[in-house]
Amino acid sequence: MEEARKLSGYPSIDQPWRKYYSGEALSAPLPRCTMFEYVWENNRDHLSDIALRYYGTKITYGKLFAEIRKAADALYAMGVRAGDIVTIMSMHTPEAVCAMYALNWIGAVANMVYPTLSGQELIHILEETGSKLFFVLDAVLEKVEAVRSEIAARIIVLSVSDSMPALLKIGYHLKAGRRKQKDLTWREFLAKTEGSSPQAADSAAPAVMVYTNGTTGVSKGVVLNSDCVNSVVFQCIQAGKNYKRKETFLDNIPVFFGFGISMLHLGLVTGIENTLWIEITPEQIAKAIVRIKPMRYAGGPPIVDPLMRAARGDMSYLIEFTGGGEALAPEKESQINDFLRQHESKAVYTTGYGMSECCSVVCMQQNHIYRAGSMGIPLPRCNVRVIDPDTGEDLPYDRTGELWFSAPNIMQGYWKNKKGTDQVITVDDDGVRWLHTGDLGSVDADGFIYYSGRIKRIYPTAGIDGTTINKIFPQRIEECIESDDSVERCGVIVVPDAVRVNAPVAFVLLKTGAAGNEQRLNEIRERIRKELPDHLWPKAVHILESMPMTQTGKIDYRALEKLAEERSGD
Numbered sequence: 001m002e003e004a005r006k007l008s009g010y011p012s013i014d015q016p017w018r019k020y021y022s023g024e025a026l027s028a029p030l031p032r033c034t035m036f037e038y039v040w041e042n043n044r045d046h047l048s049d050i051a052l053r054y055y056g057t058k059i060t061y062g063k064l065f066a067e068i069r070k071a072a073d074a075l076y077a078m079g080v081r082a083g084d085i086v087t088i089m090s091m092h093t094p095e096a097v098c099a100m101y102a103l104n105w106i107g108a109v110a111n112m113v114y115p116t117l118s119g120q121e122l123i124h125i126l127e128e129t130g131s132k133l134f135f136v137l138d139a140v141l142e143k144v145e146a147v148r149s150e151i152a153a154r155i156i157v158l159s160v161s162d163s164m165p166a167l168l169k170i171g172y173h174l175k176a177g178r179r180k181q182k183d184l185t186w187r188e189f190l191a192k193t194e195g196s197s198p199q200a201a202d203s204a205a206p207a208v209m210v211y212t213n214g215t216t217g218v219s220k221g222v223v224l225n226s227d228c229v230n231s232v233v234f235q236c237i238q239a240g241k242n243y244k245r246k247e248t249f250l251d252n253i254p255v256f257f258g259f260g261i262s263m264l265h266l267g268l269v270t271g272i273e274n275t276l277w278i279e280i281t282p283e284q285i286a287k288a289i290v291r292i293k294p295m296r297y298a299g300g301p302p303i304v305d306p307l308m309r310a311a312r313g314d315m316s317y318l319i320e321f322t323g324g325g326e327a328l329a330p331e332k333e334s335q336i337n338d339f340l341r342q343h344e345s346k347a348v349y350t351t352g353y354g355m356s357e358c359c360s361v362v363c364m365q366q367n368h369i370y371r372a373g374s375m376g377i378p379l380p381r382c383n384v385r386v387i388d389p390d391t392g393e394d395l396p397y398d399r400t401g402e403l404w405f406s407a408p409n410i411m412q413g414y415w416k417n418k419k420g421t422d423q424v425i426t427v428d429d430d431g432v433r434w435l436h437t438g439d440l441g442s443v444d445a446d447g448f449i450y451y452s453g454r455i456k457r458i459y460p461t462a463g464i465d466g467t468t469i470n471k472i473f474p475q476r477i478e479e480c481i482e483s484d485d486s487v488e489r490c491g492v493i494v495v496p497d498a499v500r501v502n503a504p505v506a507f508v509l510l511k512t513g514a515a516g517n518e519q520r521l522n523e524i525r526e527r528i529r530k531e532l533p534d535h536l537w538p539k540a541v542h543i544l545e546s547m548p549m550t551q552t553g554k555i556d557y558r559a560l561e562k563l564a565e566e567r568s569g570d
Helices: 016-020 023-027 035-043 061-077 094-106 119-129 138-146 166-173 186-190 226-238 258-269 282-292 301-310 330-342 418-424 474-482 518-531 557-567
Strands: 050-054 057-060 085-089 109-112 133-137 154-158 206-211 221-225 248-251 273-276 296-298 320-323 349-353 383-387 401-406 425-427 433-443 449-454 459-461 470-472 487-497 501-510 540-544
Touching (some): 035 061, 035 258, 061 094, 061 186, 085 094, 094 109, 094 154, 094 206, 119 138, 133 138, 138 154, 206 226, 206 258, 226 258, 248 258, 258 273, 282 301, 301 330, 330 349, 330 474, 383 433, 449 474, 459 501, 474 501, 474 518, 487 557, 518 540, 540 557
Parallel strands (some): 085 109, 085 133, 109 206, 248 273
Antiparallel strands (some): 050 057, 206 221, 401 433, 459 470, 487 501
16 A cells, blocks of 8 residues: 655645555556457366356356357458448346457457437437447347348347256247348257458557447447556456355346456456346346345445345355445445345445446446445546536545546547547546546545536526525435435426526425325425525426336436426426
8 A cells, every 4th residue: 555645735736546556556567468368368267167146047257258259250251351330239147148248259340239229310320430240239130120121130049048047948938039041040040150360460450349328418439448447457457346156146247338248357367257137127126136146246326225125135146246326325335235234245335436328337336445325436447536617627535527538448439530539538738538528426535535526517596585696406406305215316407597596496206105195295395494505496397107217227308308397387
């Protein structure tokens, strides 16, 4: 650990979080190899160890490497070369995993897209990227069928059942969508091999592309190279999480997310047994955790309440419980940590922070580096600045401004969007690239980072009296309402108002069994008036039967804005 130094008062200069890391974590050379090579070098002497578990099927590292090599040869035989782009629309099945690493083997780019894309969005992406091949999960074939005439790429159909045991495979085929005869199955694709494919060596070349979730605008393709993905994994290993070969990890994060790619890659590089779990509703995941008993799990806030309802008895098997997506309300964070202790788990619900643009994570908490309410500290090779949105000046400790990060895992840029790239990445006089997050936060003198909300979610208001100038912070209202024991989730949007200029509107999802009657609404309103200043009082509070969510598991505020328009006359 580093010795204490005199602080200047500015996070990016002092970097006080360095005291939590070893000298090796701060200075060891970053890996300079492809993603495939990183996994291979760490497992070449452990080929009989289990790499993946999938519905009862066990896939060793030896079998995984053999399948990746076959897929690479098949890709090459079908004309895919280094620099080409291949689109994959799939959950994290073993075949999708193999396809991604096979593309990395030959230096091609795995373009990972959401299965929830509309038909026209899919056509646009396939055409814009010039995708030579299109791997698609059978569960979304109906969507593909509607635009098939516009798809130029050759289609390979991945089935959820490809790696299932025989009995499960039969049951699945009875209800699965049917492919066209000209489409290739995974096995037919592997049979296309015509000799060996050359192995790529350029770790700086584009490797994977993922997409922003589009909650604040048009979704953009984020280009990540192997060095970027590898550096996330390397920093997590060096940060002191003490990963050990043959530990178990329940992986329910799809590979069309940067977080999904980095967590899968972390598990494979460290020799952990990764259970691929593609049923992703919070209730299904909670039941899987209780049944499978993984040592490590990474998810998000939606899993917390279902897990507390599903778990029974000893949970000492769970040594890491990592959250992401959105921060928990302080009361909920305390509740889940008390629950874990009561059930004999040494894990702490540890929150992190990241974006697709930095391959998922730039700061995180750990069981032993934890401060309630924070997002943790920067990873060993990351730095953070707090920038005044109005002046562009650096802010000192405990002041709120826009968070900027520099890190080896920052994207190369947005696909075919230099203007968009230049808007979010600034290169300073020393050549350091800084990613503008668009999020507000602060850093304390120990290096812990605190999230305060989106910059675009700060609104001026004249207050309820129409004269007092102030600002609306929707997140603060959400945290107040979510502190009510009857509330599951809360989303707050802001609408124009004749008197207040802008006024908040709250949408509330109650917990199962909580009555959504006028008395409950009155109790929520009373809490708001008691705990918040009047300029933050919502002009309306609506009870919802379900909360609209984005593909990344965050509240869909644009959908709430539409609901507010529809209910404005209520």
